[in-house]
Amino acid sequence: MTKLNEYPRPSVTVDIVIFTIAEDDLKVLLVRRGVEPFKGRWALPGGFVEIKESLEQAAARELKEEVGVTNVYLEQLYTFGDPKRDPRGRVISVAYFALIDAERQRIVAASDAADAEWHSVFNPKLGAKLAFDHKEILDYAVWRLRNKIEWTTVGYELLSKKFTLSELQRVYEIILQRPVDKRNFRKKILAQGQIREINETRSDVAHRPARLYSFREK
Amino acid sequence: MTKLNEYPRPSVTVDIVIFTIAEDDLKVLLVRRGVEPFKGRWALPGGFVEIKESLEQAAARELKEEVGVTNVYLEQLYTFGDPKRDPRGRVISVAYFALIDAERQRIVAASDAADAEWHSVFNPKLGAKLAFDHKEILDYAVWRLRNKIEWTTVGYELLSKKFTLSELQRVYEIILQRPVDKRNFRKKILAQGQIREINETRSDVAHRPARLYSFREK
DNA sequence: CCAAAAGTGTTATGCTTACACCCATGC
């Protein structure tokens, strides 16, 4: 067999764009860098891929280590490999995106990871605060999420197990950043056949209580 | 600055799914492996990413070295990183797909690269002949190409600069593996506004000569 | 009874699909 060690090898990392919905906004989890390069700037959580784990396992491990959550929606985004993207040397980053639902979000808050914080994705000043090429990665992730919720049912991953149709609609409006027609939305979602009505309502509100639904299989 | 060399590093390669249309069929370029592992099996062209080049540059370089073509349509597909995908050790492969038009196809033929050959993508026995996880990569590339031609104008990349609408339609039929309605196809393509009629016809045929079109900007 | 969000149908519009015949050329 030919040898593999004739070539200098790059470092390979995974970086994860972790989205959640909070405070009526789309948020991304960022960690403040304590060391150079980009000390003090915000970065996507991530780390080196270990030699015996798959890329997806590496991303799942980082999710567990950095924010304490397991079993979340995780999807490979794109691989960023510009030779100058990390001033320390050649680092290729396989970017993933993850969706954290409302229940797991409490776990993230509780884990109180060092300098991790949720940031609004739509804050126009955020780009300037990011390290490396993480602005580019984040922009790509937002673009992908927007496309994805239009064609798939990935939006459910951002809510609790039980949710109302208005809550789901709000998720779409936040991500797409435009109003959505209530009747057409309900028709479309129900026609997809992916959610079922459960026999409960969200009570204790000062108006007509909403029916709860749940995603088939979660 | 923190050091990068605390972690063992994987090897990183690019593998390229190079498509073309020939003999009324969708073909992929494969090279026969002369060494272990998978000696004698067919593999996607590819090679190691050099330390100072980007991933896209690595893919473009491989295209030039292995098949002699430059300036072709090239798009990152997905990154395959299962730790067992290469028996020699940890090799992460960033897969690309490339589209070779009818003109460049002659260059590929002329380059006569060692053991490179065009194989029909739809040959059901092809999977068994492929090395590594290249069947999986190929399947994913075909899936992506199919989606892509439905939503974008990427199909033009597989034809000569000048082409007839029937030729373009045939490209769609071959890729999608189903018949396409002639009138609806022409309406859809013309409505996209991406091709213009040039004042020529394909003559010397034993029937009414077809008008030639060209893609805007190529 | 007032405030607040939940819930519900119909119509118009545009897009997609199905479909068949005449045209221009070479031989």
Add this chain to the structure above:
DNA sequence: GCATGGGTGTAAGCATAACACTTTTGG
């Protein structure tokens, strides 16, 4: 004049978009 692929329009069905009022609850 015949064989061959080139070229063209219309109608039906379907999906999407626009739009406003009644219902149920808590206070």
